[in-house]
Amino acid sequence: AAPSALNTFTAYGEGFVMVNGERHEANLIVLPERLLRWEVAGFDALAEADFLVFLEMNLEILLLGTGPKQRFPHPRLTQALARKRVGVEMMDLQAACRTYNILMAEERRVAAALLLL
DSSP states (O other): OOGGGSOOEEEEETTEEEETTEEEOSOEEEOSSOEEEOOOOOGGGOOTHHHHGGGGGOOSEEEEEOTTSOOOOOGGGGHHHHHTTOEEEEEOHHHHHHHHHHHHHTTOOEEEEEOOO
């Protein structure tokens, strides 16, 4: 696929991101080939089950965008990913968007899970 066909972040701000020019204001999972709603209530409500969706994605790295500031969920929430050798990086929303674009351009198997609400 041509790079333009893949999902990239084109803008971000308070409570929103833009992927390929389209605005999103709900929690979101961004992969190079697809977008998925991430049905989580927010950072404080995260549970192990919220991360199971990523186990089937054959990822190298998961970027967890934790909103306006970097926050760290309890390690047990992501231990299943660690067992599958998926790197999980916590960062604020803007850093997650920038890092995703870089890794995606390097053709890494990356996903960004973004908490916008």
